[in-house]
Amino acid sequence: MSIIKLHDSHFKPYISKQKIEEIVQKMVKEIAIDCEGETPIFIGILNGSFMFVADFIRHYTDDCEVSFVKLASYEGTKSTGTVNELVGINEDLTGRTVVILEDIIDTGNTLQKIYDIFKDRNVKTLKIATLFFKPDVFTKALPIDYIGLSIPDEFIIGYGLDYNNLGRNLASIYKITTHKMTNIVLFGPPGAGKGTQATRLKEKYGLIHISTGDVFRYNIKNKTELGILAKSYMDDGNLVPDEVTINMLEAEVDKTPNAKGFIFDGFPRTTSQAKALDAFLAKKGEIIDGMVALEVSEDLLVERLLERGKTSGRPDDQDEEKIRNRFNEYNTKTAILKDYYAKQNKYFGADGVGTIKEITVRLSEIIDTL
């Protein structure tokens, strides 16, 4: 599970499906004991409580009735303070044991409204059960009989709770995260112009550019252990093993902990590198915002690389067979990453043929929307 984006905000996993299940079952047990010999009427407060009510009722094996009231107080991530009753209660509650099922109680404004609604209904007993409770912001002196879990004052979504109507369908709870970085995977086959564009984009957006190829070449030049290990793979146009590359990439990112974000150039190149990158960023509460790809046909690229080889001094640019092998590695191991990011709606292609300036404009237009 990783960070998700709804509207303009990011949310990270917070309370798992299993944990929710445990809490609900515990609440069912407790309430069933207190309602022994009665046929309680459970009243869910819509919209947020529908999943909680469904799961609660499924586990409640004694006789019971179920109804709903629809109240609303939220706009975006802020409680507006005024609670409106949109759908009221039709049942005769005289002499009944009523148990309110709330998904979350925070300021207590909704709870106040609930007490107001039910005070003239001649109920025998009114009990309040809430799955989540935020004690830090609760301002009322009203009783709450059953609390599933107390949580700090953080905006949560999922399991019925929404952010501007999205997120109710998530099976677990997520909390809002101040994801601060802009992290871009600059993608494309060898010779597509990633390095050239990254140099321009990092200036424009104040991002750190990490080219794994450059880091390897630096290590080869300085004859480090890493360089010696990578050289044989690189010279033949093969990929360096994932483990080596992933460790190196993580160390590079950790060199600038306060970066505004990163342009990853030449990484990830395999699915396991992409997964490792996601997991690594998730630990920091960060994500990849998008894969920005330079789309250029292979024939054009071989010519470009051979031309570059005349001045770059790179052994892997000088021999057509090695270049073909790099494309083979790209086509068999790397190109599939387009699907990996497309599935998350994070793939953005740009025509990589044109002047350097034209292409920077195309890429910037994409980055500005991320």
Ligand code: AMP
């Ligand atoms: P580049 O400068 O990006 O074309 O990379 C040159 C060479 O460095 C590649 O052909 C690989 O041998 C190695 N390399 C760079 N990035 C990676 C990576 N993410 N995974 C494996 N090998 C890499």
